[in-house]
Amino acid sequence: MQNSELLESFIQEAGEVMTGLEAGVAGLHAAPGQQFAQEMESLSVLAHRMKGTAGLYGYPQMSTLSGLLERLLDSRPRLEGEHQQQFLSLLDTINSVLRGGLNALRRGGSDRDLGLIFTQEGGTALLQRLVQEVPGEFQMRSARHLAQPQPDQEDQAAPAEAAPQGLEGELRQFVKDNAEVWEYFAPEVQEHLTSLRTELERGEEADLNVMFRAAHTIKGSSFMVGLQPLGDFAHRLEDLLGALREDAVPNTPEVQGALHASVDLMDDLARVAEGAELSVQARHDDLLGRLRALATGQLAAAAPTPAPTPETAGLGAGAPINSSIRVPAQRLEALLEQVSEVVTARARMTRLLERLDDLQAGMQTSQQRFQRTVRDFEERYLNPDMVRVTDDSGASMGSGNLMEQFAELEFDSYNDLNILSRSITELSADFAEVRRNLSDTVASLGEENEKLGKLVRQLRVDVSQTSRVPFTQASTRLRRWARQQQLPFDLHVEGEDVQLESNLLQRIVDPLLHLLTNAVYHGLQGGQTDPEQRAAQGKPERGQVWLRAETKDSFIDVTVADDGQGLNLERIRERALERGLRSAQELDQMPASDVARLILLPGLSTAEQVGSVAGRGVGMDVVATAVRSLGGELLIQSERHIGTAFTLRLPITQRILDILKVDLGNATVAAFPVSSVRAIRDLAPQQISEHQGVLHAPFQDEQVPVIDARVLWGVDVAAADPGASLRLVFLSTVSGLVAVRVAEFGSIEEVSVTPPVGLLGKLDYLAGTTVSVTGEALPLLEPLGLLRLTRRPDLWLDSRASSESGLTRRVLLVDDSLSVRRLVGRMLERGGLQVETANDGQEALDKLQLDDTFDAVITDLEMPRMNGYELISALRARAQNTHTPILVMTTRAGDKHQRLAFQLGANDYFTKPVNEALLLRRLGTLLSAQPQGIPA
Missing domain, CATH: 2.40.50.180 (CheA-289, Domain 4)
Structure with missing residues (x-):
C-alpha cells in the first residue's frame, strides 16, 4: 500500500481481529457441542469484519480468505470425531495463512500469494475432503432447517430430481445450462456492481452518470446472454437512476435505501445462480415494485426497504475469472528455439569479453615496460645527480679504452638514446598488435550485440503474440446476441482471425454490444423499416449490419456499420440544445462531423421513445468512455439514408x-x-x-x-x-x-x-x-x-498575461426565478465573475441606465413587466450596449424562439437547465473579444 499511515492503521485493526480469531479457534478445541456452535457464531462476526476491512484497504486475497472463513463459520456444522478435528485444523490453517499475510504486509510485502500458500499448507485439500465427506453439514443453517420435513409432511416424499421452481430455480438452471457464458458474464456483473457500490458510498458526491452507465450495462449484458430476471431488475434500477439524473424525483433517504438494497439484491441474485441457498423471490418482487413506484413519483415517502436476512452462501466459490490464455504448442516451440539462440549468443559474447580481459592484461604489461624505460632514461639525463659514478678501476673494467676496442673490432656501439629508441619501437609494435586485436574483438562484439538485439526484438514480438487471441472470441458472443433479437437484419462478421490483446478484447466487448444495439435500434429503426422503402433505395429487404476487425500499422480498427437511415443531424442539434449540452450559436457554427460526435455526450439520444434496450442516451457515452480509457479514438462516418459506421481505432499494446x-x-x-x-x-x-x-x-x-x-x-x-x-x-x-x-x-x-x-x-x-x-x-x-x-x-x-490587470468581469443576470438567479449566479461566481441580478427586464434596463460597466447580460425570455425580447431590443437601441454580449437562457428550445432572439441581437442561446461548463466557456469566448475594464 502506498500510504504508510493507512497501512499502519490496517495492520493495527487487522491485528486485533486476528488475535480474537486465533483465541476463538483455540477455544473451539475444548468447547462442548452447544457451546461449539455459539462460539462459531461469534467468530463469524470477526471473520466478516476481517473480510470487509481487508477489502476496504485493497487486499483482495486476504479478503477472499477471510470470506471463506466467514462462510465456514456461518454454516455451523455439527461434526464429531475425525471430521471435527479436520474442521478445526482447517480453521487453524486459515488463521495461520492470514497471520502470515499480515506479517508480510508489515515487512513491506503483499498478499498476492495467500491463495497459493493456503493450498501449499493443505487448506484446499482439507476443504475438499470435508465438503465431499459431509456435504450436508455445510449448507446454510436456514436452508438446512427448511429442508427438514415437517411432522405433517414426512410422508410426502419429493422426487429426487425436481424441476427448478421460482426465481431461485430459474437462476440456477441458467448457470447449469450456460456454464461457459457464466465464466465471462459473472465477473463483468461484479465489476459494475462494485462501481455502483463505490458511488453509493460517496453519498451526495456520487456520479449519477457512472451509476446509470453501470446499471445500463448490466441490463444490456443480461439481456444479451439471456438472463431475463437480472436484466428486468437492472432495467427498473436504471429507470430510477435516470429519474434522479433528470431531477424528476428527489434524492431522499428512501431512494438511497432502495438503491443500496437493489445493489445487494443483484449481488445475491448472482450468488444464488452460483448455488448459494438464499431466498430472494420476495425481496425481488418487493424491490421491483418499489423501484417502479419511486421512479414514477408514486411512492414519495415510504419506509426504507428492509435489509436482507443475514444468510450466507454455501462453500461453492463464485465463477472464476478466466485469466489464462491458450497458446499453441507450435508457438511455444518457436519461443523455446529463440530462447536457445539467445543463450548461445550470450555465450559468444561472454567469450569475447574474456578476450577483452586478456587484451587488457597485455596492455597493462606493455604499459609497465614503457614506464620503466622512460623512468630509467629520466634518471640518466633529466636527473643526472641521481646517477652514482664510481672510480673503482675493478668496476670500470678498463672502461677508459673500451670504446676504442669496440671501434677496432667494428662492433656497433649502443648508447642510452639508441636503447630508448629501440625500446620505444618494440613497445609501439606491441601496442599496434594489441590495438589490432582490440579492434577485431570490439567489431566482433558489436556484431554479436547486433545479432542479440535482433533476437531480443524478435523474441519480444513473439512473446507479445502469446497474449493475443483471435477476434472470434468476441464475435461469437455478439453473433449470439444478434440471433436472440429476432429482428429482420443480418450480421456479417469480417476479420475474425485478427489477433488482439486478450485484455483489450475483453474490454471492447461491451462497447461493441452498445454499437450493435445502436445500429439495430437506431440505424435500422428497430428492424421496422418498410421493405418496399428499402428496395426503393436499392437496399436488401433485410437490414444489413457489419462487424469488421482489421490491423492498420500500429492500430487495430474495429468497425460496426449499418445500411440504415444514417444520423439525423438536425435532430441531434435539437436534442443537444434541449438538453443544454451546447448553445445555439455553437451548434450553428459546428461542421457536420462535430455535430455527429454530439451523440457521444451523456444523456443525448435521438430516439422518440425510451425502450428496454435503447433511447436513454447512455450507450454511446459508454462506448466513448471505454475507448478513451484504452487510449483510442471513436470515429464516426454517416450519410443520410445510406448508413452509419462507427470505428474503434485502438493502439496495439506494447510494454x-x-x-x-x-x-x-x-x-x-x-x-x-x-x-x-x-x-x-x-x-x-x-x-x-x-x-x-x-x-x-x-x-x-x-x-x-x-x-x-x-x-x-x-x-x-x-x-x-x-x-x-x-x-x-x-x-x-x-x-x-x-x-x-x-x-x-x-x-x-x-x-x-x-x-x-x-x-x-x-x-x-x-x-x-x-x-x-x-x-x-x-x-x-x-x-x-x-x-x-x-x-x-x-x-x-x-494564461497569466490575461489576469495581470486584476480586474474582474461584471455580469448582469436577469431572471424572474429566485432559485435560478441563485443557482446560475453561483456558477458564474465560481468562474471568477462578479454577478448582479435583476428580477425582470425592466429592472435590468434601469440598472444598465445607471451603470454601463457590465461586460455581459444573461437574460430569461418569459418575465413580467418586460420580457427578454423587449430587453434585447432596448439594449441594442442604446449606443452604450450595441456590442455588449447578450446570452439568452430559457426553457424554450423551439427554432422560432431562437430565430427571433438572434434577429433582435442576442449573441448566444441556451436552454435550461444550463450546463455550467458550457455557460462559462461560451461566456469566456464572448468576453475575450471585449477589452477588459472598458464599458461595452
Whole structure:
C-alpha cells in the first residue's frame, strides 16, 4: 500500500481481529457441542469484519480468505470425531495463512500469494475432503432447517430430481445450462456492481452518470446472454437512476435505501445462480415494485426497504475469472528455439569479453615496460645527480679504452638514446598488435550485440503474440446476441482471425454490444423499416449490419456499420440544445462531423421513445468512455439514408518499445514512441501560421496543429529567442497528425514502459513512464492526448498575461426565478465573475441606465413587466450596449424562439437547465473579444 499511515492503521485493526480469531479457534478445541456452535457464531462476526476491512484497504486475497472463513463459520456444522478435528485444523490453517499475510504486509510485502500458500499448507485439500465427506453439514443453517420435513409432511416424499421452481430455480438452471457464458458474464456483473457500490458510498458526491452507465450495462449484458430476471431488475434500477439524473424525483433517504438494497439484491441474485441457498423471490418482487413506484413519483415517502436476512452462501466459490490464455504448442516451440539462440549468443559474447580481459592484461604489461624505460632514461639525463659514478678501476673494467676496442673490432656501439629508441619501437609494435586485436574483438562484439538485439526484438514480438487471441472470441458472443433479437437484419462478421490483446478484447466487448444495439435500434429503426422503402433505395429487404476487425500499422480498427437511415443531424442539434449540452450559436457554427460526435455526450439520444434496450442516451457515452480509457479514438462516418459506421481505432499494446528522447529545456527530458514519429523538423518562425489561437506547421501539404511541450511541462520559455527556429516532432495518431515543439532532439533507445497510475493515470497525454539507459526517469507522452490538447489550448497555454490587470468581469443576470438567479449566479461566481441580478427586464434596463460597466447580460425570455425580447431590443437601441454580449437562457428550445432572439441581437442561446461548463466557456469566448475594464 502506498500510504504508510493507512497501512499502519490496517495492520493495527487487522491485528486485533486476528488475535480474537486465533483465541476463538483455540477455544473451539475444548468447547462442548452447544457451546461449539455459539462460539462459531461469534467468530463469524470477526471473520466478516476481517473480510470487509481487508477489502476496504485493497487486499483482495486476504479478503477472499477471510470470506471463506466467514462462510465456514456461518454454516455451523455439527461434526464429531475425525471430521471435527479436520474442521478445526482447517480453521487453524486459515488463521495461520492470514497471520502470515499480515506479517508480510508489515515487512513491506503483499498478499498476492495467500491463495497459493493456503493450498501449499493443505487448506484446499482439507476443504475438499470435508465438503465431499459431509456435504450436508455445510449448507446454510436456514436452508438446512427448511429442508427438514415437517411432522405433517414426512410422508410426502419429493422426487429426487425436481424441476427448478421460482426465481431461485430459474437462476440456477441458467448457470447449469450456460456454464461457459457464466465464466465471462459473472465477473463483468461484479465489476459494475462494485462501481455502483463505490458511488453509493460517496453519498451526495456520487456520479449519477457512472451509476446509470453501470446499471445500463448490466441490463444490456443480461439481456444479451439471456438472463431475463437480472436484466428486468437492472432495467427498473436504471429507470430510477435516470429519474434522479433528470431531477424528476428527489434524492431522499428512501431512494438511497432502495438503491443500496437493489445493489445487494443483484449481488445475491448472482450468488444464488452460483448455488448459494438464499431466498430472494420476495425481496425481488418487493424491490421491483418499489423501484417502479419511486421512479414514477408514486411512492414519495415510504419506509426504507428492509435489509436482507443475514444468510450466507454455501462453500461453492463464485465463477472464476478466466485469466489464462491458450497458446499453441507450435508457438511455444518457436519461443523455446529463440530462447536457445539467445543463450548461445550470450555465450559468444561472454567469450569475447574474456578476450577483452586478456587484451587488457597485455596492455597493462606493455604499459609497465614503457614506464620503466622512460623512468630509467629520466634518471640518466633529466636527473643526472641521481646517477652514482664510481672510480673503482675493478668496476670500470678498463672502461677508459673500451670504446676504442669496440671501434677496432667494428662492433656497433649502443648508447642510452639508441636503447630508448629501440625500446620505444618494440613497445609501439606491441601496442599496434594489441590495438589490432582490440579492434577485431570490439567489431566482433558489436556484431554479436547486433545479432542479440535482433533476437531480443524478435523474441519480444513473439512473446507479445502469446497474449493475443483471435477476434472470434468476441464475435461469437455478439453473433449470439444478434440471433436472440429476432429482428429482420443480418450480421456479417469480417476479420475474425485478427489477433488482439486478450485484455483489450475483453474490454471492447461491451462497447461493441452498445454499437450493435445502436445500429439495430437506431440505424435500422428497430428492424421496422418498410421493405418496399428499402428496395426503393436499392437496399436488401433485410437490414444489413457489419462487424469488421482489421490491423492498420500500429492500430487495430474495429468497425460496426449499418445500411440504415444514417444520423439525423438536425435532430441531434435539437436534442443537444434541449438538453443544454451546447448553445445555439455553437451548434450553428459546428461542421457536420462535430455535430455527429454530439451523440457521444451523456444523456443525448435521438430516439422518440425510451425502450428496454435503447433511447436513454447512455450507450454511446459508454462506448466513448471505454475507448478513451484504452487510449483510442471513436470515429464516426454517416450519410443520410445510406448508413452509419462507427470505428474503434485502438493502439496495439506494447510494454517494450523504442523511444525518441527529447530535451524540453532546464534539464527536463521526455520521450515519444518511435512508432508514432513521422518526422523531425527545424522550421523557421515565418513558416508557422496561427488558426483559432493554435499554431500550425506545414507538413506534406497539410497544416498540422502544434503544441509546445515545454509550456505543457512547465518550462519557462520567457527568455527564449523569439526568432529562433522551431524544433518539431511530427507524430501520427489515430485521429491525424500533431506537431510537438521541443528544445532539442535526442537519441533513440529501447526501454520498458510502465503505465501511469494514480493521479498520473488521469493525464490522457501521458502514455507511461520509463527509465533511460543513463538512469533518467522519462515521461512517455501520448500523441493522441497531445492532439486533444491542441483543440483546447486554454487547458495548457499560460494564461497569466490575461489576469495581470486584476480586474474582474461584471455580469448582469436577469431572471424572474429566485432559485435560478441563485443557482446560475453561483456558477458564474465560481468562474471568477462578479454577478448582479435583476428580477425582470425592466429592472435590468434601469440598472444598465445607471451603470454601463457590465461586460455581459444573461437574460430569461418569459418575465413580467418586460420580457427578454423587449430587453434585447432596448439594449441594442442604446449606443452604450450595441456590442455588449447578450446570452439568452430559457426553457424554450423551439427554432422560432431562437430565430427571433438572434434577429433582435442576442449573441448566444441556451436552454435550461444550463450546463455550467458550457455557460462559462461560451461566456469566456464572448468576453475575450471585449477589452477588459472598458464599458461595452
